Amino acid sequence: MVALTERTQKRLTIQTREIAAETTAIRSLDWDRDRFDIEFGLQNGTTYNSFLIRGDRIALVDTSHEKFRQLYLDTLKGLIDPAQIDYLIISHTEPDHSGLVKDMLQLAPQVTVVGSKVAIQFIEDFVHQPFKRQIVKNGDKLDLGNGHEIEFVIAPNLHWPDTSFSYDRKTQILFTCDAFGMHYCSDSTFDEDLAAIEADYRFYYECLMAPNARSVLSALKRMGELPEIGTIATGHGPLLHHNVTELVDRYRKWSQAKAKSDTTVAVFYVSDYGYSDRISQAIAHGITKTDVAVEMFDLKFADPQEVQELVGRSAGLVIATPPASNSTAQAALGTVLAAAKEKQIVGIFECYGGDDEPIDPLSIKFTELGLKVAFPPIRIKDTPTEATYQLCEEAGTDLGQLLTRDRDIQQRKSIDNDLEKALGRISGGLYIITANKHGVKGAMLASWVSQASFQPLGITIAVAKDRAIESLMQVGDKFVLNVLEEGNYQLLMKHFLKRFPPGADRFAGVKTQTTENGSPILTDSLAYIECEVASRMECSDHWIVYSTVESGRVSKAEALTAVHHRKVGNYY
Structure with a gap:
């Protein structure tokens, strides 16, 4: 049964549908959204998907964007008394999925918030109030009863560091939030028409997942340890049911091609600070267009050994100016500086977070170490615009082309002269x-x-x-x-x-x-x-x-x- 509200002036609607036994999709349809993060395409709007699972105990998987506050909460109350919800599973804390978490905690103070360690940390910073929580690791299970046993797959950097998947063994549904999604708005709940969605599916991958191709492959490996997956319940766009194998294989093929490059750029950012995540994603997207691999790393959750190893195997570094007051990010930045070496190239950008580390002294530190500047420091003095994101993407492409110049020259020389x-x-x-x-x-x-x-x-x-x-x-x-x-x-x-x-x-x-x-x-x-x-x-x-x-x-x-x-x- 599909229920649609009357379209508002902004064309925001809600669709609900039973997608499996005791499982309801609550889809917030944003018909006119023409911009999302760094994607220039987005001709077809987007959706924000949330899911209600009713076992002996009840779980809500993700919420919605705050622009849907009244529509979403009214719809949810029409489906269930929020006081009956036992668990709020957080797949990913970006505001388009967690924008109503604080509202949910007010409506259902008894609810236990379930998520990765990083997700719970983000929620703490977001809601500023006590709440029950349950941190899950890879392979942990949550028994809702009546056969609904939820197994968690930790999948960091898709495309934030906090992402986790949830697999319901009874319905064979894998809830994946951003991964395998697309910005495509239609009344179709599922992916019946592959031809209609495949361009948006690919473009979404290129913008948000390609810069994290190695993390995608890690997530796919963990997914392979699960029983059969019948449906992928994504956070954006139609749910994958009719073409699961085909579309998952495309992710694998694309990611293998991106990850096989012998040249890597490390992109260091702070996911929840200013516009760091979006700007870094735009630069990373530009880099991947040159067939250079990218590994993205959140300075706020950096392990010093991992940072040192990543810098050591990277040909280029892109660094967001972290908040001056964040000691963890500052320490990680110090590790990057200590591990950087001559012949690497570097690009630095501001985050417009209000407390940015000064960009010029940071740039001088890297040049004094002998690193070559890939692009002029990107200074963000106002809220980023379309032109800002274009500049960032082009800066990333310039960096990638600089790294691949010698390789391209060798390829030109290798072809037969007569040919x-x-x-x-x-x-x-x-x-x-x-x-x-x-x-x-x-x-x-x-x-x-x-x-x-x-x-x-x-x-x-x-x-x-x-x-x-x-x-x-x-x-x-x-x-x-x-x-x-x-x-x-x-x-x-x-x-x-x-x-x-x-x-x-x-x-x-x-x-x-x-x-x-x-x-x-x-x-x-x-x-x-x-x-x-x-x-x-x-x-x-x-x-x-x-x-x-x-x-x-x-x-x-x-x-x-x-x-x-x-x-x-x-x-x-």
């Missing part, structure tokens, strides 16, 4: 892709462009994974294909070929107009075509982006498209 010349004879036109999404603009010079269909009219573009504009070309995004004119393309080509600093305005000094979809048109282009991304196919180091054509115009009917002839075919 590379033959490949170079495959010519293409010259185009500039331009996009604007929520005020974040991007541009890219392209020559791997081709018409791909008549019905509907469609084109394909090959976009390197480490291009900044790649984040603005997700399914549903709109952009413009600007066609360059033969004999009149040199200035535009020279401008867009240069290397831009992170966050720089690609269009400074360039004449532009604005299309209906908000993307810039280059005034000096021969023609332009407005497009919308329909699908993406992964091809090693590129994405093949298939897009439908919405409109276009030619400025000079007799002029010809500029043609790009390469000497070799194994690099641009």
